[in-house]
Amino acid sequence: MAEPNSHVKDLQPDCDKGGQERRTPESQIFSPPTPPPTINRAQATNPSDETQVLTLFVARANQRELETDTGLVTFSISPEQYLRLQRALKLETRVKNFVDDKVRFDYEPTPGHLTVRMPSAIHVFAVNALSKRISDWLSATAEGGDQAAEFAAEIANGGSARISLDDVSDDESQPSKPVRREPDAQFQHRGALYPGVVIEVSYSQDGKSLRKLAYDYILRPTITYYVQMATFEQLSGLT
Known part of the structure; x- marks a missing residue:
């Protein structure tokens, strides 16, 4: 096992995966900190490669203040770079545990985009x-005595x-590559392979x-979804 990176010695995993860490205004531009010494600096020629993603993960694990800590940050990461990122995380156990537990990100092998989600309050x-x-x-429905109650x-x-x-x-000759999604919320029947309801809220991201x-959730699995959009004004009256 490799020696833990000195950049992770101040790890304080006390924030939730919903994105309740310290934040600064969303309008600022994220500028990745200096790559940690365990990463080959020759790889860091592209500010959107796997080195910069790992640097961002280390910074968040150490509760380091970033120029932007809300919204979405997207990096260009090829499948090969994504595998290298996964291997690098395995060498930093505390950072990997923090990322698995606290950090939300999506990955699309085609066209090669890794998006870190940093939602606002x-x-x-x-x-x-x-x-x-x-x-x-669902709780109210489950109190009934019919089939709908049993299902709910x-x-x-x-x-x-x-x-x-x-x-x-x-290209059917190419092996399929997994697409990683971490939606805002989801509801799934215990006997289903995929969630029947997936919720994505567009506030700190482009609604487009x-x-x-929606295309990913509908067409990638062999499941039919119903897509419903609502404004924040509609959602704010739900509690």
């Missing part, structure tokens, strides 16, 4: 409000748990990206 509020409303409705009783709130989908490729997310 109002984003988290909207997600929690909608999730609570759905959970309350088996639906669980999955939060932002990771969802693995297959990469859609026109929701169409791409």
